[in-house]
Amino acid sequence: MKKLTLKDSEYEIKKGKILRVRKMTAIETFFEIALPGGESLDHEPGQFVEVSLFGVGEAPISVTSSPTKRGSFELAVRNVGKVTGALHKLKEGDEVGIRGPFGKGFPVRIFEGNDLLCVAGGLGIVPLRSLINYVIDNRRDFGKVEILLGCKTPKDMLFNEEVDEWNKRLDVKLNCTVDKADPDWKGNVGLITSLIPGINLKPERTFAVVVGPPIMYKFVIKELLKKEIPERHILVSLERHMKCGLGKCGHCQINNFYCCQDGPVFSYDKIKNIPEAL
Amino acid sequence: MSKRNVSINVEYLTRVEGHGNIVVDVKNNKLETCQLQIVEAPRFFEGMLQGRSIFEAQHITCRICGICSCGHTLASIQAAEDAIGFIPSEQTTKLRKFLLHMENLDSHILHIYLLVAPDLLGVKSFVPLINTHNDIVRRALRMKKTCNDVCDILVGRHVHPISSIVGGFTKLPREKDIDAMHKLLHHLRKDMEATVELAAKFKFPEFERDTEYVGLVSDNDEYPMLTGEVGSTDGVRKNKKEYKSITNEFIVPHSSAKFAKLSRASYAVGALARFNLNSKKLHPKAKAVAKAVGLKPKCTNPYLNTVAQLVECVHSLEDGLEILEDLKKTGINYDEEIIVGLNEKGTIPVKAGNGVGAVEVPRGILFHNYEVDDQGIITKANCIIPTNQNVNNIEHDMKKLVPEILKKSDEEITLDLEMLVRAYDPCISCSAHFLDVKFVNR
Amino acid sequence: MQYAVLKKEYLNEFITRLAQDQKVIAPVAKGYNQFAFEEVKSGEKVALDHIPTILPPKKYFMPQYETLATYHANSSQKMNPVVECEDLILFGVHTCDLAGIQCLNMVFSERPKDINYLIRKSKITIIGYGCNDYCDEYASCRLVHSHTPNGGYDLFFINLGDKFFVHINTLAGDEITEKTNLFEPATPADLNALAKIREKKREIFANEVPVVHERMPEMFSKSYDSNVWEDLGKRCLACGNCTNVCPTCYCFDVTDEPNLDLQTGKRFRRWDSCQNEAFAKVAGGESFRKERSARQRHRYFRKFKYPMEKFSRLFCTGCGRCSRTCMAKINLKETLNQLVEEQGMKNLKAGRETE
Amino acid sequence: MSKPKVAFFDFACCEGCQLQVANMGESLLDVLGAIDVVEFREVMSEKWDQDFDVAIVEGSITTPHAIEKIKKIRERCKVLIAYGSCATIGGVNGMKNNFPLDKIREEVYGKDYKYFETVETRAVPQVVKVDYLVHGCPVYIPEFVNVLKAVLAGLPYQVPDHAVCVECKLNENVCVYEKGVTCLGPVTKAGCNSWCINNGNICYGCRGMVTNPNENGAKDVIEKYNVPMNLVRNKMNMYNQCREIDQSEQKKR
Numbered sequence A: 001m002k003k004l005t006l007k008d009s010e011y012e013i014k015k016g017k018i019l020r021v022r023k024m025t026a027i028e029t030f031f032e033i034a035l036p037g038g039e040s041l042d043h044e045p046g047q048f049v050e051v052s053l054f055g056v057g058e059a060p061i062s063v064t065s066s067p068t069k070r071g072s073f074e075l076a077v078r079n080v081g082k083v084t085g086a087l088h089k090l091k092e093g094d095e096v097g098i099r100g101p102f103g104k105g106f107p108v109r110i111f112e113g114n115d116l117l118c119v120a121g122g123l124g125i126v127p128l129r130s131l132i133n134y135v136i137d138n139r140r141d142f143g144k145v146e147i148l149l150g151c152k153t154p155k156d157m158l159f160n161e162e163v164d165e166w167n168k169r170l171d172v173k174l175n176c177t178v179d180k181a182d183p184d185w186k187g188n189v190g191l192i193t194s195l196i197p198g199i200n201l202k203p204e205r206t207f208a209v210v211v212g213p214p215i216m217y218k219f220v221i222k223e224l225l226k227k228e229i230p231e232r233h234i235l236v237s238l239e240r241h242m243k244c245g246l247g248k249c250g251h252c253q254i255n256n257f258y259c260c261q262d263g264p265v266f267s268y269d270k271i272k273n274i275p276e277a278l
Numbered sequence B: 001m002s003k004r005n006v007s008i009n010v011e012y013l014t015r016v017e018g019h020g021n022i023v024v025d026v027k028n029n030k031l032e033t034c035q036l037q038i039v040e041a042p043r044f045f046e047g048m049l050q051g052r053s054i055f056e057a058q059h060i061t062c063r064i065c066g067i068c069s070c071g072h073t074l075a076s077i078q079a080a081e082d083a084i085g086f087i088p089s090e091q092t093t094k095l096r097k098f099l100l101h102m103e104n105l106d107s108h109i110l111h112i113y114l115l116v117a118p119d120l121l122g123v124k125s126f127v128p129l130i131n132t133h134n135d136i137v138r139r140a141l142r143m144k145k146t147c148n149d150v151c152d153i154l155v156g157r158h159v160h161p162i163s164s165i166v167g168g169f170t171k172l173p174r175e176k177d178i179d180a181m182h183k184l185l186h187h188l189r190k191d192m193e194a195t196v197e198l199a200a201k202f203k204f205p206e207f208e209r210d211t212e213y214v215g216l217v218s219d220n221d222e223y224p225m226l227t228g229e230v231g232s233t234d235g236v237r238k239n240k241k242e243y244k245s246i247t248n249e250f251i252v253p254h255s256s257a258k259f260a261k262l263s264r265a266s267y268a269v270g271a272l273a274r275f276n277l278n279s280k281k282l283h284p285k286a287k288a289v290a291k292a293v294g295l296k297p298k299c300t301n302p303y304l305n306t307v308a309q310l311v312e313c314v315h316s317l318e319d320g321l322e323i324l325e326d327l328k329k330t331g332i333n334y335d336e337e338i339i340v341g342l343n344e345k346g347t348i349p350v351k352a353g354n355g356v357g358a359v360e361v362p363r364g365i366l367f368h369n370y371e372v373d374d375q376g377i378i379t380k381a382n383c384i385i386p387t388n389q390n391v392n393n394i395e396h397d398m399k400k401l402v403p404e405i406l407k408k409s410d411e412e413i414t415l416d417l418e419m420l421v422r423a424y425d426p427c428i429s430c431s432a433h434f435l436d437v438k439f440v441n442r
Numbered sequence C: 001m002q003y004a005v006l007k008k009e010y011l012n013e014f015i016t017r018l019a020q021d022q023k024v025i026a027p028v029a030k031g032y033n034q035f036a037f038e039e040v041k042s043g044e045k046v047a048l049d050h051i052p053t054i055l056p057p058k059k060y061f062m063p064q065y066e067t068l069a070t071y072h073a074n075s076s077q078k079m080n081p082v083v084e085c086e087d088l089i090l091f092g093v094h095t096c097d098l099a100g101i102q103c104l105n106m107v108f109s110e111r112p113k114d115i116n117y118l119i120r121k122s123k124i125t126i127i128g129y130g131c132n133d134y135c136d137e138y139a140s141c142r143l144v145h146s147h148t149p150n151g152g153y154d155l156f157f158i159n160l161g162d163k164f165f166v167h168i169n170t171l172a173g174d175e176i177t178e179k180t181n182l183f184e185p186a187t188p189a190d191l192n193a194l195a196k197i198r199e200k201k202r203e204i205f206a207n208e209v210p211v212v213h214e215r216m217p218e219m220f221s222k223s224y225d226s227n228v229w230e231d232l233g234k235r236c237l238a239c240g241n242c243t244n245v246c247p248t249c250y251c252f253d254v255t256d257e258p259n260l261d262l263q264t265g266k267r268f269r270r271w272d273s274c275q276n277e278a279f280a281k282v283a284g285g286e287s288f289r290k291e292r293s294a295r296q297r298h299r300y301f302r303k304f305k306y307p308m309e310k311f312s313r314l315f316c317t318g319c320g321r322c323s324r325t326c327m328a329k330i331n332l333k334e335t336l337n338q339l340v341e342e343q344g345m346k347n348l349k350a351g352r353e354t355e
Numbered sequence D: 001m002s003k004p005k006v007a008f009f010d011f012a013c014c015e016g017c018q019l020q021v022a023n024m025g026e027s028l029l030d031v032l033g034a035i036d037v038v039e040f041r042e043v044m045s046e047k048w049d050q051d052f053d054v055a056i057v058e059g060s061i062t063t064p065h066a067i068e069k070i071k072k073i074r075e076r077c078k079v080l081i082a083y084g085s086c087a088t089i090g091g092v093n094g095m096k097n098n099f100p101l102d103k104i105r106e107e108v109y110g111k112d113y114k115y116f117e118t119v120e121t122r123a124v125p126q127v128v129k130v131d132y133l134v135h136g137c138p139v140y141i142p143e144f145v146n147v148l149k150a151v152l153a154g155l156p157y158q159v160p161d162h163a164v165c166v167e168c169k170l171n172e173n174v175c176v177y178e179k180g181v182t183c184l185g186p187v188t189k190a191g192c193n194s195w196c197i198n199n200g201n202i203c204y205g206c207r208g209m210v211t212n213p214n215e216n217g218a219k220d221v222i223e224k225y226n227v228p229m230n231l232v233r234n235k236m237n238m239y240n241q242c243r244e245i246d247q248s249e250q251k252k253r
Ligand SMILES: Cc1cc2nc3c(=O)[nH]c(=O)nc-3n(C[C@H](O)[C@H](O)[C@H](O)COP(=O)(O)OP(=O)(O)OC[C@H]3O[C@@H](n4cnc5c(N)ncnc54)[C@H](O)[C@@H]3O)c2cc1C
Pocket: A048, A057, A058, A059, A060, A061, A062, A063, A076, A077, A078, A079, A080, A081, A082, A083, A084, A085, A123, A126, A127, A238, A239, A240, A241, A242, A243, A264, C278, C280, C281, C282, C283, C284, C285, D156
């Protein structure tokens, strides 16, 4: 058996240097990463990368920074297991492997000129932040922008400062809710679905982007449909077990779709009849 | 010289298999207590075997002990086949003998290098030797691995062999396997020479105590390991079926293992016993080594059991190589490969019976005895492990030894005693598995 | 020379000559009516009329364990992507397995391409072999049209009794006939004999499931919620045998294996199965195909529906391996028949049309 | 980082799994280069009375004394590895639980059996929290080395939760059911590279059952291959008897 070195393997990584590490919550950490020579990752909001640590493995992680941010990109990682746990031990200056970006992101070109409703539950804000910052940086290309954020308790809230900043902006409307408040909490209490009925929107020119834990989708989409937002205008990002990111390994398959190639972002009309999707 | 008081209590004797304590109490030069206590947790194998198929016995009993699991396997199979009246083929017997050689080689190497050598080199274990005697440690591990690799090829693994079962082998070595095993063993020769050289330099304590030595004996010129009758240096000779009248087990209050005696107060089994009984039948190369290191029958220094093991290593290696060469010549009949689950398919007829297996395993003669009903289900099981037979002898050795070394310091006495026990290579976890002990005063 | 014949008595010599300068792989009997592709040095052990081997020849295109890269993580993340490959001649590949290889070819040459697979593929020469009769009752090759060759080979052998009729399909195939120098040109009589065999084959190979091949995806679309899957789920042990033996299953897992220094090691992939418990599990413990019924359904849909949409091809080759190996007697033909029945798609003429 | 201090302990077992360590050959020295073995009674006389990082525990818990001892070990170590089937699932010692405790004691020890303390056999995780499991009777060295590497790197080790059949098929063995024999491969956790079947035997289930076995699935198997059910059950309780303790406790809850 011969062992040949490959020049064009899809499994080859790029080296990413960690510029900044910041602990966000007890289980989530933020990373700013640069590719060699400041090479652009060249991603779309909503796309993900495979983050690789040799000896540990790879994990798909959404890019949370906007493509408008040059020179580096950002990830926010929740510690749930092997790779994510090992990532949490890294320091500034360490290197990680990066493959990608992979998948279909949010169709920002189609959003242009339309209103945007972003709904994020829990970790869902990670990919959505990429979109929101992209939209803010190209603010005049879009119509009304409204953001709904939900999480379990105020302590679990991610990107607090940035959310505050969004909140202060006049051209963005923001609403937060928590399942369980603490004494300092001034915002809403309750499920994120409860925020939707109160929103004033023009269904035919609104695109709703929903990212959150699996159970959230069903209920949020129901509310959105009540608002008569066209199915085609509802975008979701799905999480599946993934290994290769190349549409081969089979783990992420959702019926006939490969989440890594056909997704992770899907429009609701495309998947509403896909039983394994939601 | 002032009167000596010595109190030794070695709790959890190390570098032996299983849990045992040495307790010695000397008051005013008078030996009051001198015991080898077996404190292994009971595992109830005898009970667990009840209701099991005779074809499963080997799978279960080999798990009595991981060190001599091939030995238990072979004794168990022999007892099982004896019970149901199955006679193994010549090829099967040959391969079993070869397996037994590997078991002895493997176990003896482990004992000589990892368990005894540290004492002789004045360290607590082989770990410090990694720095001081790296080549020796490497050689030991390499030799051990070779035996292990050969067992991997032959029976899947050394610890709890897979393919050796009642009836024969579930997988017979292919031609390339025989070649591979031959190559491995051939390479072992060089390390074996170095081992002999090393062992020749070892200085063992000088101590003599004449005792009765028991092991397999036979009328042919093969060094008996797997077949033969049971004999002793005191002239006893009996069929293995009469094993109970050989071991004459009796109970002592201080130990959870039974004690054994034959013609005298105690007897010994193991490499030294085999050597004393059958040294004439050893492979010429083994004989030469015995001569070179000055081991002669009848040797009555128990510490030299380790040297007898060395001689046996050479024998097992050389005889093993010859078996392989023979198999290469005759070829292997693969039609004899058997399918596991013989009882499930009723391939081998079963009948009620009582079978005994007597096999020379590394530490001495091992007896397995099963009674089965006409469905081949075990109704009664009994095993007598070499160490069980030896503990009584060890205690007698200790009783003679302690007064002779009272001049030494407590530490030295402890070490001498530990070394004595270790010389027998006791397998304590085995010995506590089949008991029926009464605790008189507890 | 496009058609040739090889006398049967030369087969042994043929393999021996081939094996002189290359590894030759051929089906070999393992007992209990089981076969496996293994290296051979001569024709003696070759079992041409085998029922499909335990594992399909995919193991040579996509090995069970495959190193993707070696790495060195000392100071930074450094990797060396590799492919392990060797020149092979696969001899005696039945038409169903040829179809299986073609399916894998499609998957792995679709972008993003799998270079490892493609390089290995380029090093393998394939000599096919036609079956003149069914292997056993599990085969359903007629249903999916893989009972006859549809390309995918360099040489193709057909048993004419005392000789093999040989189709030379590629230059590589031609080279083999030249090099071994045992072949003769096919005569008109040989072509006649071939035609007869084909005729007979048409009679023997009847459609195993009375449904029109092209309507299969439609049938599956309608059967998503069928009780059939519940039933399979109750029986399935999730042992994964069905997918491992399937010539068109290619799911895998990627894992790192560090050396003891914890700095160097290799990244490798190994076969995985959608039937395995953890296959679709994500962090948080949610599994998207937790039920065995859903996993079984997924397996069937990945054969008869999804690939039809993507590659316009069924990913079942009719080899019958999954049914043969299933401990729980889950039988592909039976399942298909149940679905046909349920969806009222029975068409007794299907597969009987003249070809 | 200084080398982690590792100690070996054994409870009721055959010590074969510890022996497997010695069977690694010279690569053992690589392992010993990465760890600092402070106690290993079987091959070392050194004793250690301080805390240590890793405890590798072999054997099942069968006496009240052992329960106390394992609890102490747990307190002294950071990482506890249950090593070998006796420790991970109870293993062959669990067969004892097939009999009423007093009955088996009496049978083996005679009428004074009460002197012999014994409790229902338990696997180590049934008594204390365990961080890593190395299944197998005996342990499969390549897997042990993988676990060890995971421990050293501070990574979790996932025991495969799919059937031994998966590996058996990858090794292209003729399934023993084809030979008319039962095998526990379909319900046993993989990770041993189908060791026993590769060598012409069957799987006895020494690695424990997969978490989600199809308890009702045996029917079809037994029908297809025409093997008696009691044979399967008989094999099942060879290594996996301690599972019943969990099951009965689950019921209680
Ligand atoms: C498109 C996409 C985007 C993602 N973006 C983010 C993100 O921005 N931030 C973030 O923290 N997480 C994100 N995830 C989830 C993240 O990939 C998983 O949490 C991570 O792979 C778990 O790997 P691990 O090695 O840490 O866990 P493991 O120790 O391998 O396993 C823990 C559990 O996670 C499951 N799991 C293993 N691998 C995966 C996988 N590749 N995908 C999903 N589950 C898996 C296992 O089955 C197990 O149940 C994303 C996932 C996807 C598919």
